[in-house]
Amino acid sequence: MIRSIHESPLxxxxxxxxxxxxxxxxxxxxxxSIMLSSVQALGYEGKIFPIHPSEKEVRGLTAYASILxxxxxxxxxxxxxxxxxxxxxxxxxxxxxxxxxxxxSGGFREAGPEGAKLQKELESIARRHGIRxxxxxxxxxxxxxxxxxxxxxxxxxxxxxxxxxxxxxxxxTQMFNYLHRHGMGFSAALSVGNEASIDIVDCxxxxxxxxxxxVITLYIEGINRxxxxxxxxxxxxxxxxxxxxxxxxxEAGKKAGLSHTGSLSGPNEIYDGIFKQCxxxxxxxxxxxxxxxxxxxxxxxxxxxxxxIQTHSGGPGATxxxxxxxSGLTLPRLSQETAERLKPLIPKTASTANPVDMTFSKNHSExxxxxxxxxxxxxxxxxxxxYFVSPSLFIERILLEMGIEEDLIPAxxxxxxxxxxxKFFSLTRLHPDKPIVGFTYRSLQEKMARTLLNxxxxxxxxxxxxxxxxxxxxxxxxxxxxxxxxATG
Amino acid sequence: MIRSIHESPLxxxxxxxxxxxxxxxxxxxxxxSIMLSSVQALGYEGKIFPIHPSEKEVRGLTAYASILxxxxxxxxxxxxxxxxxxxxxxxxxxxxxxxxxxxxSGGFREAGPEGAKLQKELESIARRHGIRxxxxxxxxxxxxxxxxxxxxxxxxxxxxxxxxxxxxxxxxTQMFNYLHRHGMGFSAALSVGNEASIDIVDCxxxxxxxxxxxVITLYIEGINRxxxxxxxxxxxxxxxxxxxxxxxxxEAGKKAGLSHTGSLSGPNEIYDGIFKQCxxxxxxxxxxxxxxxxxxxxxxxxxxxxxxIQTHSGGPGATxxxxxxxSGLTLPRLSQETAERLKPLIPKTASTANPVDMTFSKNHSExxxxxxxxxxxxxxxxxxxxYFVSPSLFIERILLEMGIEEDLIPAxxxxxxxxxxxKFFSLTRLHPDKPIVGFTYRSLQEKMARTLLNxxxxxxxxxxxxxxxxxxxxxxxxxxxxxxxxATG
Numbered sequence: 006m007i008r009s010i011h012e013s014p015l016x017x018x019x020x021x022x023x024x025x026x027x028x029x030x031x032x033x034x035x036x037x038s039i040m041l042s043s044v045q046a047l048g049y050e051g052k053i054f055p056i057h058p059s060e061k062e063v064r065g066l067t068a069y070a071s072i073l074x075x076x077x078x079x080x081x082x083x084x085x086x087x088x089x090x091x092x093x094x095x096x097x098x099x100x101x102x103x104x105x106x107x108x109x110s111g112g113f114r115e116a117g118p119e120g121a122k123l124q125k126e127l128e129s130i131a132r133r134h135g136i137r138x139x140x141x142x143x144x145x146x147x148x149x150x151x152x153x154x155x156x157x158x159x160x161x162x163x164x165x166x167x168x169x170x171x172x173x174x175x176x177x178t179q180m181f182n183y184l185h186r187h188g189m190g191f192s193a194a195l196s197v198g199n200e201a202s203i204d205i206v207d208c209x210x211x212x213x214x215x216x217x218x219x220v221i222t223l224y225i226e227g228i229n230r231x232x233x234x235x236x237x238x239x240x241x242x243x244x245x246x247x248x249x250x251x252x253x254x255x256e257a258g259k260k261a262g263l264s265h266t267g268s269l270s271g272p273n274e275i276y277d278g279i280f281k282q283c284x285x286x287x288x289x290x291x292x293x294x295x296x297x298x299x300x301x302x303x304x305x306x307x308x309x310x311x312x313x314i315q316t317h318s319g320g321p322g323a324t325x326x327x328x329x330x331x332s333g334l335t336l337p338r339l340s341q342e343t344a345e346r347l348k349p350l351i352p353k354t355a356s357t358a359n360p361v362d363m364t365f366s367k368n369h370s371e372x373x374x375x376x377x378x379x380x381x382x383x384x385x386x387x388x389x390x391x392y393f394v395s396p397s398l399f400i401e402r403i404l405l406e407m408g409i410e411e412d413l414i415p416a417x418x419x420x421x422x423x424x425x426x427x428k429f430f431s432l433t434r435l436h437p438d439k440p441i442v443g444f445t446y447r448s449l450q451e452k453m454a455r456t457l458l459n460x461x462x463x464x465x466x467x468x469x470x471x472x473x474x475x476x477x478x479x480x481x482x483x484x485x486x487x488x489x490x491x492a493t494g
Numbered sequence: 495m496i497r498s499i500h501e502s503p504l505x506x507x508x509x510x511x512x513x514x515x516x517x518x519x520x521x522x523x524x525x526x527s528i529m530l531s532s533v534q535a536l537g538y539e540g541k542i543f544p545i546h547p548s549e550k551e552v553r554g555l556t557a558y559a560s561i562l563x564x565x566x567x568x569x570x571x572x573x574x575x576x577x578x579x580x581x582x583x584x585x586x587x588x589x590x591x592x593x594x595x596x597x598x599s600g601g602f603r604e605a606g607p608e609g610a611k612l613q614k615e616l617e618s619i620a621r622r623h624g625i626r627x628x629x630x631x632x633x634x635x636x637x638x639x640x641x642x643x644x645x646x647x648x649x650x651x652x653x654x655x656x657x658x659x660x661x662x663x664x665x666x667t668q669m670f671n672y673l674h675r676h677g678m679g680f681s682a683a684l685s686v687g688n689e690a691s692i693d694i695v696d697c698x699x700x701x702x703x704x705x706x707x708x709v710i711t712l713y714i715e716g717i718n719r720x721x722x723x724x725x726x727x728x729x730x731x732x733x734x735x736x737x738x739x740x741x742x743x744x745e746a747g748k749k750a751g752l753s754h755t756g757s758l759s760g761p762n763e764i765y766d767g768i769f770k771q772c773x774x775x776x777x778x779x780x781x782x783x784x785x786x787x788x789x790x791x792x793x794x795x796x797x798x799x800x801x802x803i804q805t806h807s808g809g810p811g812a813t814x815x816x817x818x819x820x821s822g823l824t825l826p827r828l829s830q831e832t833a834e835r836l837k838p839l840i841p842k843t844a845s846t847a848n849p850v851d852m853t854f855s856k857n858h859s860e861x862x863x864x865x866x867x868x869x870x871x872x873x874x875x876x877x878x879x880x881y882f883v884s885p886s887l888f889i890e891r892i893l894l895e896m897g898i899e900e901d902l903i904p905a906x907x908x909x910x911x912x913x914x915x916x917k918f919f920s921l922t923r924l925h926p927d928k929p930i931v932g933f934t935y936r937s938l939q940e941k942m943a944r945t946l947l948n949x950x951x952x953x954x955x956x957x958x959x960x961x962x963x964x965x966x967x968x969x970x971x972x973x974x975x976x977x978x979x980x981a982t983g
Contacts (some may be wrong), residue, residue, distance in 0.1 A: 033891065033892065033895035034892060034895075039891070042891070111843045111853075112842075112843060116843065158883075158887060159887070171809065172809075173807065173808050173809020173810075173812065174807065174808070174809070175806075175807035175808065175809040175810055176809045179807070179810070179883055179935060180935065182884075182935075182936055182937075183935045183936070186937060224809060226812060250813075252812045252813055252815070252816040289820075289958075290813065290817065290956060290957075290958040291813050291935070291956065292955075292956045292958065317664075318662065318663065318664035318668070319662050319663070319664065320660065320661075320662020320663070320664040320665045320713060321662075321664055321668070323662065323715060323741045324739075324741055324779065324780050326741070327741040328779065331778075353601075354600045354601055354605065364600075394647075394668055395671075398647060398648070402522065402528070402531070403522065403523060406522035406523075446668060446669065446671075446672045446780070447671050447672070448671075448675060466781075467779060467780065467781045468779075469778075469779040469781065
């Protein structure tokens with residue numbers, strides 16, 4: 006285990022101050038060129054030295070015919086070259102004094118016996134020079150916090166708190182958009198490829214020590230250093246949640262993984278056991294992986310399993326109740342006092358049972374503060390799950406009927422929604438030990454959901470996803486406390 | 495069982511040529527006013543007669559002080575009035591000669607013993623006049639095919655093929671946006687409320703006979719006429735798929751349903767058994783309900799369980815393989831011939847195993863026709879599941895690099911994508927017996943996904959949802975054939 010992030014072989018790979026870039030040219034449709042253009046698009050502020058045999062300039066940057074010509078020793082080499090010249094290039098990097106690299110190029114172990122031989126050679130060159138590298142057959146890293154994105158797809162959205170270590174390169178580059186749409190962002194994302202020099206355990210240790218990472222997500226097709234993985238995960242899970250998606254368990258997933266990175270998978274049950282032992286929360290799908298990450302990165306530890314559901318209408322309330330039941334959460338009966346306090350705020354036909362169904366409400370501002378505040382004050386309530394229809398639908402109609410000029414309505418409505426969202430968010434300060442979660446069947450890009458997500462309140466597109474995520478948070482803290490007391494007891 | 499849609503008590507409720515509207519006024523924030531404004535917004539072409547005690551005009555329409563003053567007998571009465579005057583109003587409607595009604599007003603059985611008594615009275619008035627009605631405590635109907643939407647939320651998107659019978663009103667009005675975003679639309683949506691006169695069995699029969707409805711979806715909190723339900727469902731499932739979400743099974747769901755419409759639920763297992771017996775596909779969540787509906791409404795019956803996965807990258811391929819495995823689908827090995835035919839079209843590092851990982855492809859047009867066409871020609875392949883990254887990301891970059899003017903790029907890119915989508919869609923004609931499904935982690939509102947959805951190819955936001963939906967289609971046709979052969983054997 007590393008004691009500090011600076012001890013990690015990944016430190017200079019994730020936080021380089023200068024990069025030698027091999028494989029970018031002025032011909033656009035080459036992977037190297039695309040990757041360099043992503044780096045430029047996000048605005049990385051370190052130095053970039055493109056290495057190109059003939060071009061004097063690559064994508065507006067001074068290019069060098071050989072790494073040996075570069076006027077300083079770059080922190081990191083990124084290699085996106087044809088398989089045949091990768092070994093020679095890494096050797097040159099070593100001669101130059103470079104000690105960290107990302108080998109994007111494929112054609113190694115995953116390509117069969119010939120490739121495996123070539124990978125051995127690559128490993129031996131690295132060892133000789135003391136180089137640590139990610140890959141081969143990977144997409145490297147993304148570190149939005151320093152505006153570094155040398156992956157093929159442009160980054161979107163702000164940097165965030167989700168650390169990802171992935172045995173698939175796709176997920177570090179194809180998930181920018183997904184995370185942003187769902188209210189998250191990467192703290193750092195690492196693609197390990199064939200794990201010739203740096204493996205998923207190193208990544209886990211790095212993310213455990215990374216101050217920008219509040220939740221660690223793992224995409225796993227197979228773990229090689231099992232003991233080290235358990236040791237690291239167990240230590241990290243005591244202070245930072247880890248969620249893992251393992252796809253090698255099913256017959257089909259196993260085959261797919263094998264042809265992808267050539268790593269060995271094992272039966273589902275073994276991985277289940279390992280994860281449980283370490284306090285890792287297991288996700289079954291990629292959607293769950295990031296759903297759980299959102300909840301774990303934003304919610305406080307709940308005291309118990311009791312959820313109060315606040316809804317405008319019965320059906321969404323009942324589906325949410327059903328979802329909570331399936332996820333092992335309970336719907337406590339609210340106190341008589343709570344019911345009495347709610348009555349003046351809700352219509353006669355509304356229900357003060359749990360789910361609290363406010364039905365058709367005339368005064369939206371109550372929905373976003375007074376009502377949930379009363380619910381959260383109830384001692385039986387450990388968490389709040391609130392259903393949001395799009396309030397803008399109603400607000401815009403009201404403003405129209407009030408005679409507000411049509412042009413002014415979107416701005417007025419946005420202002421009101423922003424105000425409601427602020428009030429709702431203020432509940433997290435008033436009830437700092439009670440997780441507050443929303444769900445909607447509308448788009449997360451609508452103003453209310455978007456504003457809440459930006460403020461740090463998780464909103465899901467389905468009560469099932471919300472309930473499972475809340476249960477994952479409860480499960481994480483329960484398991485963490487068990488591991489803690491095992492260690493001290 | 496009805497023999498024709500015209501025999502259904504719902505026919506005039508879903509397809510009225512004229513409506514008497516009780517409870518709309520010129521005061522906007524009343525439920526009745528909001529509902530009438532939805533009707534006007536969608537552009538219903540039948541006659542509307544607002545009934546109002548004092549106003550001469552309601553929302554621009556000539557109003558009548560009493561239903562008895564209306565110059566003709568409307569097909570349908572929609573009643574959105576305070577509980578106390580509902581019975582009297584329905585009696586007036588009966589005197590006028592109206593034989594169909596929607597009672598939106600609540601405060602009946604769901605409100606306790608007093609309300610239950612009032613509901614008995616309502617039922618007896620209806621019986622006396624030969625009136626059949628939806629409700630009370632419901633939101634009535636939406637029939638986008640005749641531009642009729644007397645529900646509180648404005649309709650979005652075109653009419654579609656999804657019939658919904660729901661024991662929650664929310665879902666007939668709050669799902670327009672959801673269905674549209676996911677590539678669907680309602681054929682007709684029915685909210686049954688307390689089921690005093692027309693129940694979910696009547697709705698099922700109506701939707702079974704409705705020519706616009708290709709798939710029936712049911713939201714169930716509890717069924718009262720169990721035998722009739724089974725009889726109707728069994729007959730309908732032979733020619734039209736039915737998907738049901740039952741939320742009364744969990745303790746929490748049961749309680750929520752009880753306070754919502756007061757209907758009785760039963761243990762999960764009983765409903766499971768009923769559904770299986772009838773050939774109804776069960777959904778566990780609302781998301782699944784409509785995911786399955788999309789697949790069942792667009793895909794042909796697959797011959798077997800064999801899926802070929804086409805992907806640009808390993809991770810999404812492996813998660814899709816894992817999802818298929820979990821859903822009971824298999825990933826057959828492709829024939830040697832298929833592999834040989836693929837080789838010239840994909841990079842050296844690509845995989846011709848299943849999942850077929852095309853990796854980084856330079857010629858996108860192959861991805862949307864030649865490659866999937868070859869895969870679908872393989873005898874081992876019963877279905878295709880294709881992963882889509884956003885092609886516009888790449889296309890726009892290429893066009894930019896080619897020196898195309900920045901202003902012209904979005905239109906050029908749209909044209910190319912539309913062309914790819916057309917080619918991909920043409921595969922459904924070439925392989926009419928093989929379901930073709932897509933998935934993406936990006937928004938369904940992006941051009942490629944949107945275009946495919948509009949053409950009738952289901953695209954899901956997660957391979958898990960895609961695989962489960964494909965398995966639901968297989969399960970439906972398998973069960974249907976078993977019921978058929980039981981009947982004939």
